[in-house]
Amino acid sequence: MSGLSGEPPDMTGQTPEVSEPTPESKVPSVAARLALWQRSGGVITPILTALIAFLIGGLVVFATTGKNPLNTYKAIFKGTGLSWLSPVSIHWHLFYPAGIHWTGWDTTSPTALNLQQTLIVVTPLILTGLAVAFAFRCGLFNIGGNGQYTVGALVAVQFGVWFAGLPGPLHVIVAMVAATLAGAVWGGIAGFLKAATGAHEVITTIMLNWIALWVGSYLVGFNGPLQDPRAISAPVTRPIADSAHLHVFWGNPLLQGLHVGFFIAIAMLFVYWILLNRTTLGYEVRAVGFNAEAARYGGISVGRNFFLAMAISGAFAGLAGSIDILGWEFNLDLTVVQTVQVGFIGIAVALLGRNSAIGIFFSALLFGALLTGTSTRNLDPSVFQPELAGNLTRIIQGLVVLFVGADLLIIYLWQARKKLRLPQRKAAEQP
Amino acid sequence: MSVRVQPLQRGAWTRASAPSTIGMIGIGLGLVTLFLALPPVKVRTAPLPVAIGILAVAAGIWAFTRGEHRLGGGAVVSGVAGIGIALIVLQANAARLEGVFVWSALIAATLRYATPLTFAAIGGMFSERSGVVNIGLEGMMLMGAYFGAYGADVTGSWVGGLFIGLVSGALLALVHAIFTITLRADQIVTGTAINFLALGVTGYLYNQHYGNNGTPENLPAVPDVNLKFLSHIPPQGLGNFLYNSIGQLNLMVWLSLLLLPVSYVALFKTPIGLRIRSVGEHPKAADTVGIPVYRTRYAAVTLSGALAALGGVFLSIGFVNSFTENMTAGRGFIALAALIFGGWRPFGAFAAALLFGFSSALAARLPDLSASDTAAWPLLFQTLPYVLTLIAVAGVIGRSIPPAAIGRPYVKQ
Numbered sequence: 001m002s003g004l005s006g007e008p009p010d011m012t013g014q015t016p017e018v019s020e021p022t023p024e025s026k027v028p029s030v031a032a033r034l035a036l037w038q039r040s041g042g043v044i045t046p047i048l049t050a051l052i053a054f055l056i057g058g059l060v061v062f063a064t065t066g067k068n069p070l071n072t073y074k075a076i077f078k079g080t081g082l083s084w085l086s087p088v089s090i091h092w093h094l095f096y097p098a099g100i101h102w103t104g105w106d107t108t109s110p111t112a113l114n115l116q117q118t119l120i121v122v123t124p125l126i127l128t129g130l131a132v133a134f135a136f137r138c139g140l141f142n143i144g145g146n147g148q149y150t151v152g153a154l155v156a157v158q159f160g161v162w163f164a165g166l167p168g169p170l171h172v173i174v175a176m177v178a179a180t181l182a183g184a185v186w187g188g189i190a191g192f193l194k195a196a197t198g199a200h201e202v203i204t205t206i207m208l209n210w211i212a213l214w215v216g217s218y219l220v221g222f223n224g225p226l227q228d229p230r231a232i233s234a235p236v237t238r239p240i241a242d243s244a245h246l247h248v249f250w251g252n253p254l255l256q257g258l259h260v261g262f263f264i265a266i267a268m269l270f271v272y273w274i275l276l277n278r279t280t281l282g283y284e285v286r287a288v289g290f291n292a293e294a295a296r297y298g299g300i301s302v303g304r305n306f307f308l309a310m311a312i313s314g315a316f317a318g319l320a321g322s323i324d325i326l327g328w329e330f331n332l333d334l335t336v337v338q339t340v341q342v343g344f345i346g347i348a349v350a351l352l353g354r355n356s357a358i359g360i361f362f363s364a365l366l367f368g369a370l371l372t373g374t375s376t377r378n379l380d381p382s383v384f385q386p387e388l389a390g391n392l393t394r395i396i397q398g399l400v401v402l403f404v405g406a407d408l409l410i411i412y413l414w415q416a417r418k419k420l421r422l423p424q425r426k427a428a429e430q431p
Numbered sequence: 432m433s434v435r436v437q438p439l440q441r442g443a444w445t446r447a448s449a450p451s452t453i454g455m456i457g458i459g460l461g462l463v464t465l466f467l468a469l470p471p472v473k474v475r476t477a478p479l480p481v482a483i484g485i486l487a488v489a490a491g492i493w494a495f496t497r498g499e500h501r502l503g504g505g506a507v508v509s510g511v512a513g514i515g516i517a518l519i520v521l522q523a524n525a526a527r528l529e530g531v532f533v534w535s536a537l538i539a540a541t542l543r544y545a546t547p548l549t550f551a552a553i554g555g556m557f558s559e560r561s562g563v564v565n566i567g568l569e570g571m572m573l574m575g576a577y578f579g580a581y582g583a584d585v586t587g588s589w590v591g592g593l594f595i596g597l598v599s600g601a602l603l604a605l606v607h608a609i610f611t612i613t614l615r616a617d618q619i620v621t622g623t624a625i626n627f628l629a630l631g632v633t634g635y636l637y638n639q640h641y642g643n644n645g646t647p648e649n650l651p652a653v654p655d656v657n658l659k660f661l662s663h664i665p666p667q668g669l670g671n672f673l674y675n676s677i678g679q680l681n682l683m684v685w686l687s688l689l690l691l692p693v694s695y696v697a698l699f700k701t702p703i704g705l706r707i708r709s710v711g712e713h714p715k716a717a718d719t720v721g722i723p724v725y726r727t728r729y730a731a732v733t734l735s736g737a738l739a740a741l742g743g744v745f746l747s748i749g750f751v752n753s754f755t756e757n758m759t760a761g762r763g764f765i766a767l768a769a770l771i772f773g774g775w776r777p778f779g780a781f782a783a784a785l786l787f788g789f790s791s792a793l794a795a796r797l798p799d800l801s802a803s804d805t806a807a808w809p810l811l812f813q814t815l816p817y818v819l820t821l822i823a824v825a826g827v828i829g830r831s832i833p834p835a836a837i838g839r840p841y842v843k844q
Contacts (some may be wrong), residue, residue, distance in 0.1 A: 064639055141619055199825040202566060202619060203771075206764045207824075211819040218810040225807075347623060387638040394631030402606075402624035405616035 016183025079378030081114025122368030130344025145343025152321025160240025184317015193312025195303030456508025457490030464513030545788030566622025569763025570629030575740025581583030604736020
């Protein structure tokens with residue numbers, strides 16, 4: 001539908017408008033340089049964006065609770081376990097290190113456990129980030145990641161319960177493929193509607209999210225067809241068969257160790273890159289995303305690509321749902337169905353990662369760490385209330401999406417920086 | 432004269448058997464199916480409604496294959512829906528059916544569910560007519576819902592809640608305006624960010640102020656308007672019906688109805704409305720004749736936030752009298768669909784809001800049809816408003832024409 005946006009939103013990471021000299025920018029070279037940065041997958045904008053978002057988030061913390069935001073962020077960071085990656089721990093005294101201790105890589109330390117948690121959360125975020133990014137490259141805004149994830153999780157759990165006799169790897173593959181296909185169908189509906197009737201994908205995917213939520217609630221909830229008959233008092237499905245569990249390669253399988261789904265997500269980053277940049281399909285998808293009318297004129301079926309892009313996006317999100325089920329949840333809980341957030345966070349992941357595979361990995365790491373660090377289990381409630389911190393994550397996520405779209409703001413800041421520096425340089429030049 | 436020749440050449444039969452006519456008849460037959468199955472007619476056998484429903488589907492297919500895709504599709508959908516609902520209704524016993532389909536109560540519930548949608552859709556209309564897509568309606572409603580409840584709690588009066596809620600929505604809309612108009616960010620991405628922000632901010636503040644206890648029980652509520660005189664209207668049945676359907680509605684329901692003519696006049700009969708529309712159709716031309724494009728858009732977007740927030744205020748202190756996290760539950764998007772469905776016009780949007788409101792009212796009451804309290808399937812009725820929105824958006828787009836400059840930032844030269 002052309003009603004919401006006349007042209008497909010240009011969020012492909014290649015914003016040609018920026019390179020045009022804007023009336024505000026009297027120094028076009030700055031904008032041009034910035035555009036070059038962005039085109040070469042520049043990291044300045046995303047990093048600035050994240051910094052601004054965290055800065056404002058810190059202001060919110062300070063203004064509402066009067067607590068030192070740095071301590072809050074430090075506590076959150078502690079819960080992420082990311083410090084495990086560094087073999088030394090540094091105790092800072094104001095601005096200089098007061099002591100450096102060799103900690104090494106103890107794989108059983110609490111920090112290691114936290115890192116496993118973080119990476120378990122990062123795994124679906126990579127995939128839902130890809131689900132948003134792939135649609136973006138076709139000029140579509142997929143905010144239906146939640147619904148596609150839910151559908152994938154529902155199918156995965158049922159396939160995990162069925163076929164209990166299958167050998168392990170085969171069972172996992174069957175469940176994953178089924179979930180991926182289910183996600184593809186759920187995403188494909190929005191793509192089909194866009195192609196056939198022009199219905200805007202933002203509205204249709206949101207509606208599909210809610211439909212998935214209520215159908216899932218019916219299936220999983222009390223007396224629903226998928227509810228575990230042995231657990232009458234709990235709205236939860238039967239646990240999947242042991243043969244459908246993903247292999248845990250780091251940590252204790254009984255304590256939610258890190259499963260091989262993480263590598264599947266990493267592999268999907270490569271699949272995404274190859275699909276987009278090395279296949280005819282990817283070429284067509286990018287052509288449609290860049291300029292749908294020109295693509296149509298060039299003989300590319302725009303509708304077909306809309307459908308395929310949404311279906312592939314949905315497939316990524318459906319896969320994410322299956323990996324969570326087969327990797328660590330092992331059954332599906334009603335509250336999980338009703339409070340899924342990964343699809344929405346995937347939007348922030350994709351936007352902050354500028355829709356590039358490597359960018360998505362790092363921004364998924366950022367948001368996964370933020371989620372783990374603010375969880376009830378990992379955040380010290382005496383430092384900051386986890387309920388508040390969870391919402392702080394949402395605020396930061398909103399700010400990231402807000403600022404990532406505003407290239408002009410970054411250019412303003414860039415110019416302001418230059419203006420600040422210019423007089424100094426002049427003063428220095430004069431003897 | 433020559434203009435009049437054409438209709439005369441086409442006979443009455445040709446016109447009556449035109450695919451479009453058959454398609455419309457099909458839609459009508461689908462509605463007849465529904466009418467027959469529900470009280471007060473209540474046909475208690477399957478064959479009659481099913482036969483008429485099949486006729487509707489057949490007419491739809493006939494029209495569809497002859498090029499009338501939308502009308503034909505509509506007839507098929509209405510026929511299938513008619514048969515489906517008739518069969519569901521047949522499962523329930525007659526007494527329960529009477530209990531669910533109390534038309535006066537359904538009308539009241541429809542108006543109540545339509546009110547937040549109306550406020551948000553009218554708000555969205557001002558924003559979109561000025562050329563700015565407002566996906567953030569959902570978030571602005573949520574802000575209104577929280578700050579309406581919070582304001583009512585703090586000031587101790589619903590007027591205070593209404594005012595604070597309205598301002599909060601306007602402020603969030605101002606953020607949307609700054610980013611989309613001045614900074615020329617993508618309007619859909621910014622709107623999504625607005626929704627996230629509202630979700631985070633309201634959830635954060637709600638947890639900080641109310642925590643696990645929830646909003647207080649004695650939250651000052653927007654009063655109902657009691658029109659007792661309606662029940663004295665001569666035939667006792669009619670009087671009671673009127674009183675039960677529109678006699679005890681909330682003040683904000685009436686406000687939303689009042690908003691319709693006001694916004695219609697403002698948008699289509701005043702210079703301000705003309706400015707808003709011209710800025711949304713052709714900003715360059717508007718700029719040339721001296722209309723401040725940026726200022727007009729800022730005003731329109733801010734107004735849209737204030738109106739959407741009113742819808743949220745109604746939800747929290749007019750409807751359920753409490754606030755819960757993410758309580759808008761996609762209503763902002765449904766309002767957006769209503770706006771598009773209604774062709775960016777106040778009364779069209781209201782008609783669509785009524786349709787969605789009716790489906791929500793049905794979704795809330797239909798579970799009572801089930802004989803057991805523990806059956807899971809009534810949950811599926813919750814999908815009704817969303818499915819309907821999906822069908823509406825898919826079925827109608829392309830026929831309604833959006834403002835020409837919608838979604839495009841304007842660069843002043």
